[in-house]
Amino acid sequence: MTPEPHDFPDFEPGTVWLVGAGPGAPGLMTLIGHHAVTTADAIVYDALVNKAILRWARADALVEYAGKRGGKPSHQQRDISLRLVELARAGKRVLRLKGGDPFIFGRGGEECQTLARAGIAFRIVPGISAGVGGLAYAGIPATHRDTNQSVMFLTGHDTTGAVPAGVDWRAVATASPVIVIYMAVKNLRAIATRLVEGGRAPDDPVAVVSNASLPDQTVFETTLGDVVAGRGGDLPTPAIVVIGQVVSFRETLDWYVAGLRENGIG
Template sequence: MGLGPTKRIGDWVSSPEQQTGFARLDAETFPSFEPGWVWLVGAGPGAPGLMSLMCFHALQNCDVVVYDALVNPDILRWVKVGAELEYAGKRGGKPSPTQKDITLRLIELAQSGKRVLRLKGGDPFMFGRGGEECQHLATTGIPFRIVPGITAGIGGLAYAGMPATHRDTNHSVIFLTGHDATGNMPANVNWQAVALASPVIVMYMAVKHLGEIAAALMAGGRAADDPVTIVSNASMPHQEVASTTLGGAGAFVEANEPPTPAIVVVGKAADWRSLLDWYKGPLRENPVG
């Protein structure tokens, strides 16, 4: 039984002179980026080639980019000539603008008639405070658009040869952040419930508190020999992947100081790395991804 009607390439090509490659996108009717709007856009997990067409379109049509620390600078080289760049990165333990300051700046720029691109690493709604920013834009009457991005907790794992889900290991996955707004280990997470809720746990920004988190998960019944994988700079040529166990995670971090940004994976997703670890050797030589 067939899968349905088939279209051929010729159905979309209007003439033999049709442009090829990325030039074919020039005729596409992308949504208009209007003055006074804010677009919250996910730039993906690092590699420039993993950003979306809508992200590229926004870079080409904005007046100002307000970007985070996790945005690969190579992505910014594709911004429209003449557009302003404003850094608004927040990194733990370093001088950073407050979330309130960033939100007020977005509102100020939009109210001045700018086309404002709020560019975030990964996906704006995955521990990126995109929801909070949209909340304030909405209550202030600022029109906005959301452009999702590939989040590191899925895309970064793929670059490390670890499927976030696999029928033979896990039918569910939990995503967590490793620190709250105060910078401490999240106090409102029910670690006992989380410990046994899913075979695989994927944690963002968790390296700093990994020893405490591991202890909480083991106290909740998670096995001490459960694999822990730390994926640093996931989709970049300088990717590093480190392996330990839940019981040894705290000591491992203290002794080795894994580079950040990093994704921490607890569970048997790590079992697939020996077979699926594809991003190595010459493949890392291409900075686009």
């Protein structure tokens, strides 16, 4: 049964909702997320949000871009957070729309801290993270009983764009059978080198899933050793990287084929 409008939580004026837009395909938005887009007075959206989702917004809604992309001119986080406060204090229903999930490498926690300090009420609407949903569209399970009982999620760059210095890469190398790395393409060779030096097997499979869940999705498969050797060339972004034996399941689980990609909703 399709929910009626009154079944959804009230989006009160003067409040902010942080909503995860999922890995890309509009159809992977949650029902509450869709409700927020169609109800909001103001939408502040990220670089990785599919523009098709914004077509659901009201004709009179204020729609502002506030994207952050590594290595490119980007909005400052402090300015984004303060803009949310400003719009909420103006009495608007403010939607902060973020790719993936707001609390998985999405700076949602920082924005909520600013809102809390300003006395602005907020709601978190989780989204499907690319580290799970993006892999699923590539036919790669993040976990499988035959290969791993744990999975580790990491970011591939710090605030300066460099390999995160705060990560103990030697410990990470053997800490989990499967490692999923966000925003790692630029630093992938350096990361792979650290992992091999830390004891990770050079023949461990690697997959780079670019534009996950979208019609132009691509998946590049290689090994950790080949990445260290610089074999692979330029890879499209945005992308999610997965390292581990789960990559081998793609041979039989690769379901997102040409015919299905004709459906733009996902």
